[in-house]
Amino acid sequence: xxxxxxxxxxxxxxxxxxxxxxxxxxxxxxxxxxxxxxxxxxxxxxxxxxxxxxxxxxxxxxxxxxxxxxxxxxxxxxxxxxxxxxxxxxxxxxxxxxxxxxxxxxxxxxxxxxxxxxxxxxxxxxxxxxxxxxxxxxxxxxxxxxxxxxxxxxxxxxxxxxxxxxxxxxxxxxxxxxxxxxxxxxxxxxxxxxxxxxxxxxxxxxxxxxxxxxxxxxxxxx
Amino acid sequence: xxxxxxxxxxxxxxxxxxxxxxxxxxxxxxxxxxxxxxxxxxxxxxxxxxxxxxxxxxxxxxxxxxxx
Numbered sequence: 001x002x003x004x005x006x007x008x009x010x011x012x013x014x015x016x017x018x019x020x021x022x023x024x025x026x027x028x029x030x031x032x033x034x035x036x037x038x039x040x041x042x043x044x045x046x047x048x049x050x051x052x053x054x055x056x057x058x059x060x061x062x063x064x065x066x067x068x069x070x071x072x073x074x075x076x077x078x079x080x081x082x083x084x085x086x087x088x089x090x091x092x093x094x095x096x097x098x099x100x101x102x103x104x105x106x107x108x109x110x111x112x113x114x115x116x117x118x119x120x121x122x123x124x125x126x127x128x129x130x131x132x133x134x135x136x137x138x139x140x141x142x143x144x145x146x147x148x149x150x151x152x153x154x155x156x157x158x159x160x161x162x163x164x165x166x167x168x169x170x171x172x173x174x175x176x177x178x179x180x181x182x183x184x185x186x187x188x189x190x191x192x193x194x195x196x197x198x199x200x201x202x203x204x205x206x207x208x209x210x211x212x213x214x215x216x217x218x219x220x221x222x
Numbered sequence: 223x224x225x226x227x228x229x230x231x232x233x234x235x236x237x238x239x240x241x242x243x244x245x246x247x248x249x250x251x252x253x254x255x256x257x258x259x260x261x262x263x264x265x266x267x268x269x270x271x272x273x274x275x276x277x278x279x280x281x282x283x284x285x286x287x288x289x290x
Binding site: 159162163171172173174175185186189202203205206207208209210211213 | 273274283285
């Protein structure tokens with residue numbers, strides 16, 4: 001048995017509750033893959049072959065509009081899974097493209113092995129349900145953001161989440177922020193300037209410094 | 223004098239169009255033999271104009287998001 005696989009699996013919070021027997025089965029079917037920064041891991045619409053769990057690094061999950069505009073659905077980090085839904089659907093296809101942000105190592109499990117584990121190991125099914133629930137709540141928040149908040153409000157919420165370390169935190173370009181917020185770079189630039197003019201943040205060289213939590217929370221809730 | 227962080231130019235991706243040189247409001251970027259280079263880092267204000275104008279995404283200006 002591959003000790004690296006077993007150690008990687010047992011240190012993931014998602015799999016912390018698995019029995020030794022389930023961890024053993026999982027480590028026999030999982031395999032390791034490492035992707036260079038910017039490498040495409042999955043392409044939207046492709047047949048689902050494997051599911052993935054991140055060991056180190058981070059990935060960007062996104063969809064592209066016909067005009068080429070990118071909407072980032074999630075930025076995922078160590079311990080989080082992706083492409084876990086299609087195996088439960090008949091002829092399920094990969095729902096979104098996934099790209100490595102930095103060098104990223106994942107554990108992959110072939111679809112048929114993943115389904116077999118989910119059918120026969122209740123503790124594994126429970127862990128996957130928890131992962132599904134987290135994804136569902138995140139996507140619910142995203143729909144609320146896109147449907148009900150202004151770009152300025154979405155930006156304020158995004159900045160608070162990043163500064164508070166709610167998700168994977170890293171330096172961002174304004175294009176990447178725009179892709180997260182479902183808008184374009186120019187609009188993000190204007191929104192940043194307007195928040196700066198209101199005294200809620202300060203733009204520095206390579207840093208967006210948040211100054212007023214109450215003010216930003218009021219913007220985020222607006 | 224400006225400190226530290228500068229726009230990152232990926233010369234492997236750059237198509238040598240020179241738009242970043244024209245867009246830079248402080249003439250901090252020049253086109254050298256191997257591609258655009260920030261020859262006057264002290265003049266760079268990190269305004270991100272070069273990143274915005276680059277047609278192939280070869281220039282990145284990243285921002286950390288932090289509390290004061």
